[in-house]
Amino acid sequence: YRSDDGGDTWRHLGLVETRHIGKVLVHPADPDVVYVAALGNLWRGNDERGVYRSRDGGATWDRILFIDEFTGAVDLVMDGASPGILYEATYQRLRRAWGFNGGGPGSGIYRTTDGGDNWNELTNGIPEGDKGRIGLAISESNPMVLNALVQHADPGEQGTYRSEDGGASWRRVSSMDPRPMYYSEIFIDPSEQNRVYVLGTSTYRSEDAGATWTEIAERPTYDVGVHADQHGLWIDPNDSNHLYLVGDAGLWETYDQGVNFRKLNNFAIGQFYAIGVDNRDPYWVYGGMQDNHSWMGPSETRRWIGIINDDWMQTGFGDGMYQQVDPTSHRYVYANSNGGSYYRLDAETGDMLD
CATH class of the missing domain: 2.40.128 (Lipocalin)
Structure with missing residues (x-):
């Protein structure tokens, strides 16, 4: 959907059969260029999945990356200094009434340097074998730096990965990757490339690129502190102490990197x-x-x-x-x-x- 009046009204832009959208990115210098990571139908294979690009503000779409009928695109990040460089995470999954297959050979990390015309899979340092959901983060202060949460069939391979050469090579820096199917959300502080956040039942912060972690937003009991299950984070680009955290109980705000949170309990958003x-x-x-x-x-x-x-x-x-x-x-x-x-x-x- 697209709004041209600040969200008062919306119009549908298509891609109906993609069913589930993982990420939408807009080119910072040309708002008519839009990228969409589409997961596709959860319950059966279909061709309407992968990465789509529009060059006319969403009026028409071209599929620019497709793996197979069971593998969609779940995450997408852009180099803000060079918007033609994007990184994309594919995710192979299929749900049946009797179970869920949350991984396979289709899952991986891809990079384009020409705005999506051509893509290359990034495999150096990424574990081989069946992978599940992958979350991506790119540093605004140094776009050569990325972090990834990689779910893997082998628990010894699953965890947080780091690249400092634009995805050319990766290394596993820790086992941090809480409940990937449900979360897989990772963020790099826009002002400090070594400060990384991972969301899960709680929120975790690393000051050493993902090697070690400290839990913030702690919950002494279920109903005390920040509510469990966090799914989104905004880091103030002008003040790294200022964060917004969103989860299953709404919106929280902190001005001290999570030492203290206040709940913004004025949204009628209960489900x-x-x-x-x-x-x-x-x-x-x-x-x-x-x-x-x-x-x-x-x-x-x-x-x-x-x-x-x-x-x-x-x-x-x-x-x-x-x-x-x-x-x-x-x-x-x-x-x-x-x-x-x-x-x-x-x-x-x-x-x-x-």
Whole structure:
């Protein structure tokens, strides 16, 4: 999709059968040139996958890199000083109702120096054999420096890799690569090429190019500290202490590289799996949220400011799912989570049975 009014309206630009988009990059000097990393259909092979390029602002697209019908493009980074140089990660995967194949010979790292007309696979130092998901990062201060998270069938080969010659050669610097299928997010500080961040259940920072790691955004308990499962990071190019971290519980901000975080809890972005209502008038709403427990809250309020977060009460844990309310007394609420746990809440006393 494309917006020409700052996001107020959007128009569709095609690539429907690619199904899943891994990354979109826009040429820094020519906004009509756009690159898309497309994963393709998760459930079957198809040809609509790989790297696509548009030279007319998304009106038309050309596929400029294709591996096979089961291998798509999952990540894409650009040399900001020489935008014709791009690095791309391919990812072979296929899901069936009975299982998931998250790797194969199609996964790898490719480079182009002519804006995508020609690509070469980068293999020097990258482990042979079946690889899974790969995440890429390029240094803005020194574009010859890259880091990659490489998932591999052999745990001894999986981890963080580093190149300091534009991808010509790579070396494994550590085993860091948390749950690749779900994360594979790596970032290099735009002002400091040796400071690298990796996202996972928590967030990790390295000051030595990825060799050793310190956990930031620590979680003393599940609900204290920064919420688990982080998927995106923005590093202020003018102040390396200033970061935005996004994950399963929303957006967090730090001004000291993660020593302290504050939660920006004013986005209506909770993802509900299922909702229900009780028999009250006005009724209350019950819902289970992805990785954010189960909740109940009013449908109306007398306050002029409307319904706020504090009006909601927790009814369950984990990935909240379905809820049922006792039809004879809304005091008792039954909730379950995706792992098969069930709870009964006494909404008046707060007591809970599992």
